[in-house]
Amino acid sequence: MTQPTILLALPSAHARVDEVRNSSLELITLARSLGRVDVVTMGAPSTEVLALLGLYDVEAVHQAALPTAVPEEQQRVTSNLAAVMVAAARKVHADVLLLPNGFAFKEIGAVAALRLKAGLVTDAAGVRWDAPGVLHVAKRVFGGTWDTVAEVRTDPAVVTVQANTVVAEPVGVGVGGVGVGAGGAGIPRVEALLVDLPPCAVTVKSREVSRKDEGRPDLEEASVVVAGGRGVNGDFGPVEELADVLGGAVGATRDAVFEGWFDRYIGQTGVTVAPAVYVAAGISGMPHHVSGITGSGQILAVNNDSDAPIFEMSDFGVVGDLAAVLPQAAETIRAWRAGREG
């Protein structure tokens, strides 16, 4: 069997692709373990982006060329983005399509899967070939209580993958940290991808790109998340301070968001996170919230109620006032770093 071709979508908020999200680098790293890697973009990649993709051994970039009559916001309708993935999959004879796991990309993958008559698995926590043409996809289901393996034999298979499933690694790293890119294929070539759009009855009247948390990693893909619940009593200052010291993202519970204290919540109907470190501050550990964090590595909790259920699933807990504990933790880490540098 020839080497399988793995196709993945490279998300970009704007027309020009001038950054590669860490979640995309993870996806490429995973894809590389399955076969040769091609990526699809909606816009022109910058020189820096191409160089980075080269370090990750990406073979080719397929830049979608949509009919010029289609305005930019209209290009982002699910049906049209699915058409782009379908066109690319057919062009490169992809064996597997990998997409990030956000709500929008899950729908794009789902519609593309139907058009390609492909099997679809969402929320993957691992992907490997069981045998040539037989893909095994691991996922955690039912609030993290069960591990399942799904088998897909269709050609292609479509899989959406959770962030932090693998650690992003360029090719050639590992030998004393030198020789970065040594095994890479060089700069990937850029090819135009001609896309015929099927009729689409949905019209976008306006589109506003969501404001990202300035200077912090995206909540979905951060390796450290510090989150606040009802116990923060409206003041996210201590939560943000610790998050920033740890280089992490800030999250919240649904209650805290409905109180108007923060804008995005983690949980069953919100964002699912799987960071290496999750710090729950003033969060009791209700099922809704907990089901969104079960994929986390270390779970740490700070709560003034020693009976809070969050302690039952935490690797380490502090019973105390978060307004005192979090700033002290941040200060201790700053002092430790300063001591190490001095």
Add this chain to the structure above:
Amino acid sequence: MRVLVLVKYVPEITSDRVMDSGRLVRDPAVGLMNELDEHAVEAALQLVEALPDEDARESSQIIALTVAPSTGDMAIKKAYQMGAERGIRVTDDAFAGLDYHGTAAVLAAAVRRLGSDDEGPIDVVLCGLTALDGLGSVIPAMLAEELGWPQLTHSRAVALGADGRSLNTTRETEESVEELTAPLPAVVSVTDAANEPRMPNFKRIMAARTKAVEEWSAADVEPFLEDFAPRVSVVDAAVHPPRVAGDVVVDRGEGGTVLANYLIEKGLV
């Protein structure tokens, strides 16, 4: 206006979920209608109630549909309590263990069958954002694609257009907020921010008890059903080892330092 609402019975979130042969075993004692489906039923009720013409309101019909074993009736009954007037459960051994594609195909067949009766076409299919058991959130998009209808998913606001033949929605995802419009018929999914589901009144609760649920078998939808063979199969399922509670210390003025040291010692800083 004829509105179809997709509803699903799901296990209660804190219950011990049991899997057999890669499928979830649904225990009727520990379940309820998928909480997010309440927002879909509410959105359907509000769409009908907002019709300017009284005759149009009176002649409107809200139908709840589920593809499930008999436990699915609990979801239909909840929809009855809120105000749905017809409920259909599609049940057949042939439909056990459907994957995403199979589920969307069977739902599409049921929509086509309803649209072919003499009560007029289905104008809107309303769905919750996701089912809280599987959390896939892809069925609304796939159903729209199967039907060839526009999809207006992840809606935090839904309103009938001024022409009465289109829908305007506000779609919110992690990427963007969009104002969308599409002609009817359309598939819509709503978030939990779309509305506040109404509490059923006593009269409706009593009426729902005795109101029958129509049962359809594979034979009833087969003339409208295209390929629904599974494309994905679960080959392994195992209980994930539960998390074990670690140390908990009580802060006596040094709690933050202890927390920081834990992170430092684990090499996580």
